[in-house]
Amino acid sequence: MRVLVTGAAGRVGANVVRRLVEADVAVTAMVLPGDRQAAKLAPLTGVRVIEADLGDQAAVDAACAGATHIVHLAAQLVRGDTPVDRFYDINAFGTLRLLEGALRTNGGIERFVLASTDGTYRPGDPPAVPLREDAPQEPADYYGTSKLLGEVILRNHAAQFDIPYSMVRFATVVSPEEAAGYFRLDSARAMLRRADLGRDSNIWQLFRGRPDLLPILDTAAGDAPPDAAVGLVGPDGHSWSLHMVDVRDAVQGVHLALTEPDALGGVFNIAAAEPTTWEHGAAVLAELFDVPKLSVAMPFDWRLEVTVDAARERLGYQPRYDFRATVQEARATASGVAADFIPARV
Ligand SMILES: NC(=O)c1ccc[n+]([C@@H]2O[C@H](COP(=O)([O-])OP(=O)(O)OC[C@H]3O[C@@H](n4cnc5c(N)ncnc54)[C@H](O)[C@@H]3O)[C@@H](O)[C@H]2O)c1
The missing domain is CATH 3.40.50.720 (NAD(P)-binding Rossmann-like Domain)
Incomplete structure (x- = not known):
């Protein structure tokens, strides 16, 4: 072979x-x-x-x-x-x-x-x-x-x-x-900003016809720190999900x-x-990194x-x-335990 x-x-x-x-x-x-x-x-x-x-x-x-x-x-x-x-x-x-x-x-x-x-x-x-x-x-x-x-x-x-x-x-x-960068206020903002670029955005069609989400997120976040953990939740109370x-x-x-x-x-x-729900992912980050956790109500559901x-x-x-397990692995590796993976970027 x-x-x-x-x-x-x-x-x-x-x-x-x-x-x-x-x-x-x-x-x-x-x-x-x-x-x-x-x-x-x-x-x-x-x-x-x-x-x-x-x-x-x-x-x-x-x-x-x-x-x-x-x-x-x-x-x-x-x-x-x-x-x-x-x-x-x-x-x-x-x-x-x-x-x-x-x-x-x-x-x-x-x-x-x-x-x-x-x-x-x-x-x-x-x-x-x-x-x-x-x-x-x-x-x-x-x-x-x-x-x-x-x-x-x-x-x-x-x-x-x-x-x-x-x-x-x-x-x-x-x-x-990379895992601990997900489900954070700053990464959620970055995602919604990309959707906000209109037709210049690769993902614009996925958000087309849907309300402007960035102000909703910003209002709910208030003065929370950028690394705050964020759970996005649809109108039926079901958390947004990501696999x-x-x-x-x-x-x-x-x-x-x-x-x-x-x-x-x-x-x-x-x-x-x-799959990982945003609510679960945010709860894991809040627990492991001792950051505040927000739940933000979104006007529609999003699942994958x-x-x-x-x-x-x-x-x-x-x-x-x-x-x-993935986040815990990263923490263990950062504190000197040998990694069994090659990081995404050197
Ligand atoms: N990362 C994800 O979340 C994800 C999800 C679903 C599917 N995939 C697929 O999995 C595969 C691997 O993704 P990854 O996360 O390792 O991505 P990556 O960006 O880390 O790696 C892609 C590699 O392709 C190389 N490449 C880009 N353009 C090239 C070109 N013109 N000629 C030769 N090489 C080129 C890049 O230099 C890079 O090393 C890809 O096919 C991707 O579409 C990735």
């Missing part, structure tokens, strides 16, 4: 490379040219690091040479200033270039694993709670749409050229040191999708066992919850971390 991992310097990618190296698998780690995060890979022995941009077919072809398996994690994630066409060029056409590279250089990949996202369902206003893999996919933002196009391109190419594949749809992937997955569980999901015979042709939600039954039943996936 010779595995090409794209996005190898990323939050998930570096940890997937590490998992494979520990299992004595030969890995080629593809990184974006000039990405300083590639320094994460330096301590991992025996990894062949290759620079290639998913926009460059010749470089992608060179990265694919000799691979028997491909784990495709590279993607344009949501950043404030990302131009629209970049989402499509990297997440849709970049996936096509990688598939072409795999066909051209080897003529036979044994498995192609694609990382997709629960953002391909409709975040906030989902067609079902919880979402199964066969739920309608109607993303209403550029990122989710581009990732869905990547899925469609893979399915079509796989059927056309007999490429064995599997897909994982991650929930929000969190590295332990997360600890990066170590995400790695487990990728590894199963890569190695399990039953993963072939399948798509699997990869998430924590349960998936089921991992398919991954459990077909792959033996066993998520090990909930939000509390």
Whole structure:
């Protein structure tokens, strides 16, 4: 088995490379040219690091040479200033270039694993709670749409050229040191400000026609400190929810999708066992960090919850971390306990 991992310097990618190296698998780690995060890979022995941009077919072809398996994690994630066409060029056409590279250089990949996202369902206003893999996919933002196009391109190419594949749809992937930044007043403000940018915002459609939420949050917060914990609650008293997955569980999901015979042709939600409600997340932060906790009444409900039954039943996936465990892990690591993960950023 010779595995090409794209996005190898990323939050998930570096940890997937590490998992494979520990299992004595030969890995080629593809990184974006000039990405300083590639320094994460330096301590991992025996990894062949290759620079290639998913926009460059010749470089992608060179990265694919000799691979028997491909784990495709590279993607344009949501950043404030990302131009629209970049989402499509990297997440849709970049996936096509990688598939072409795999066909051209080897003529036979044994498995192609694609990382997709629960953002391909409709975040906030989902067609079902919880979402199964066969739920309608109607993303209403550029990122989710581009990732869905990547899925469609893979399915079509796989059927056309007999490429064995599997897909994982991650929930929000969190590295332990990032977890305590969720469910805070400042991060809630940042999210609502992005929605407030109108048509310039990637997520504007998700909030379209809904009341202006920032003043509601600011009024309720008063002079609470920016690191106060915040639970957002809908009109029916149900807390807003977010489904997360600890990066170590995400790695487990990728590894199963890569190695399990039953993963072939399948798509699997990869998430924590349960979603995290904002109220629960805020209560955990208030307890562990001794910060004030607010509950803020919102004029509508917002939920994003998936089921991992398919991954459990077909792959033996066993998520090990909930939000509390992830935050506690970060605290333990900060106080000198050795980490069993590579942090998102070095
Ligand atoms: N982070 C999440 O919450 C989340 C949720 C659902 C799905 N996903 C998916 O999981 C995968 C891994 O995400 P992550 O959290 O590790 O993201 P990340 O941003 O940490 O890593 C993505 C990597 O892709 C690389 N990349 C970007 N553009 C590239 C290009 N043009 N050519 C080559 N490489 C390029 C980046 O340099 C980066 O190292 C992605 O496919 C993402 O869409 C992530």
